[in-house]
Amino acid sequence: MDISGEQVKVPRHVGIIMDGNGRWARKRLLPRNAGHRAGVQRMEELAVHAQEMGVEYFTVYALSTENMSRSKEELDGLYNLIRSYFSKSVDELYRRHAAVRILGDMAPLPGDVAEKLYEAEVNSPGDATFHFQFAINYGGRAEILRAVNDAALLAHRDALEGRPPARYTDESFHDLLYTKGMPDVDLIIRTGGEERLSNFLLYQAAYAELYFTDVLFPDFDTGEFDKALLDFSRRDRRYGKIRPGE
Ligand code: IPE
Ligand code: IPE
Ligand code: MG
Numbered sequence: 001m002d003i004s005g006e007q008v009k010v011p012r013h014v015g016i017i018m019d020g021n022g023r024w025a026r027k028r029l030l031p032r033n034a035g036h037r038a039g040v041q042r043m044e045e046l047a048v049h050a051q052e053m054g055v056e057y058f059t060v061y062a063l064s065t066e067n068m069s070r071s072k073e074e075l076d077g078l079y080n081l082i083r084s085y086f087s088k089s090v091d092e093l094y095r096r097h098a099a100v101r102i103l104g105d106m107a108p109l110p111g112d113v114a115e116k117l118y119e120a121e122v123n124s125p126g127d128a129t130f131h132f133q134f135a136i137n138y139g140g141r142a143e144i145l146r147a148v149n150d151a152a153l154l155a156h157r158d159a160l161e162g163r164p165p166a167r168y169t170d171e172s173f174h175d176l177l178y179t180k181g182m183p184d185v186d187l188i189i190r191t192g193g194e195e196r197l198s199n200f201l202l203y204q205a206a207y208a209e210l211y212f213t214d215v216l217f218p219d220f221d222t223g224e225f226d227k228a229l230l231d232f233s234r235r236d237r238r239y240g241k242i243r244p245g246e
Contacts, residue, residue: 001054003226008233011186013057014050015208017200018043020192020216033077038218040081044089049222051096051130053229057182058132059103061200065139068108079113082136086116090123099128103178104138105146131182138178140202147176179204187232189225191217209235 001010018039025035043060050058063078093100100121106114117136151173155165166172174180185201185208193214197205211228213220236243 001229003230003233006230006233008229010054010229011209011232012055013059013183013185013187014055015059015061015185015188015201015205016043016046017061017188017190017192017198018217019190019194019198021218023192024216024218031077032074033081035218036074036078036081040085042218042220044085045222046220046225047093047098047132048096049225051098053226056129056131057185058130059135059185059201060133061135061138061198063104063136063138064199065104065137065142066199068137079110082113083116086120090120093132094123094125096130097125097128098130098132099124099126101131101133101178101182103133103135103143105142106137108137133179133182135200139199140197141199143177144203147173150176174203177203184208187211187228189213189220189228191215191220207237207239209237 001008021035021039022032023035024038025032028034047058047060062082068075090100101124102117102121106117109117117134151166151168158165179201182204184204184206188197188200188205188208189211190196191213193212193216195210195212201208209232211231213224213228215224
């Protein structure tokens with residue numbers, strides 16, 4: 001793939017921490033939820049663009065476990081945006097051979113929202129070429145704790161049946177995470193100026209390249225996305241090794 005005449009290596013899996021919606025709205029004297037609405041539009045545009053650029057896995061951080069303590073008004077606005085996005089846009093995603101996966105605990109969400117998300121996932125095409133993950137009520141720590149508790153239950157079952165407990169490998173442990181079967185995230189982009197992960201993909205980000213920008217998410221257009229791809233492409237990913245000849 002070419003960006004401004006430069007041949008780039010496109011990351012297979014991109015994650016985006018979509019931050020800055022509230023500040024974008026405040027600058028315009030609008031309610032916070034107007035910022036979230038603008039953010040959803042941006043997210044749709046970026047997903048199409050990422051797919052065109054050759055990204056295979058695209059994961060967006062929409063709502064963290066910590067965000068669940070925001071005001072009822074803000075959460076209701078976010079749930080409405082999720083309802084309308086998953087009613088209107090999911091068929092278009094399938095038409096583009098995209099599969100949906102939800103990362104996070106759906107149980108505390110309003111029942112109809114949880115149901116819509118579940119349906120979007122199970123009705124996804126089996127032969128998808130693009131994988132769109134929505135992290136909703138997601139936290140990296142909660143995800144790891146859930147895996148540990150599942151592992152303990154499996155060990156208990158093994159003990160009852162007289163088998164020794166399984167020893168986990170990186171791969172078999174990953175099978176207990178929401179991202180089971182997916183490649184690790186290669187590039188994490190965070191908009192909105194903060195330089196932290198805020199509990200996003202803690203296990204999967206072990207060797208992710210991190211890209212931080214002050215641009216607020218509703219202003220993060222496809223040109224800004226390409227800047228992140230170009231920056232990623234120029235990084236030297238060594239994974240703890242040294243380059244041959246050094
Ligand atoms: C990120 O934008 C989206 C969610 C957390 C739902 P924020 O709502 O955190 O926006 P700022 O950081 O207040 O600008
Ligand atoms: C991270 O943004 C979560 C999402 C973008 C969904 P926050 O605005 O919640 O993060 P902090 O509080 O600044 O770390
Ligand atoms: Mg924020």
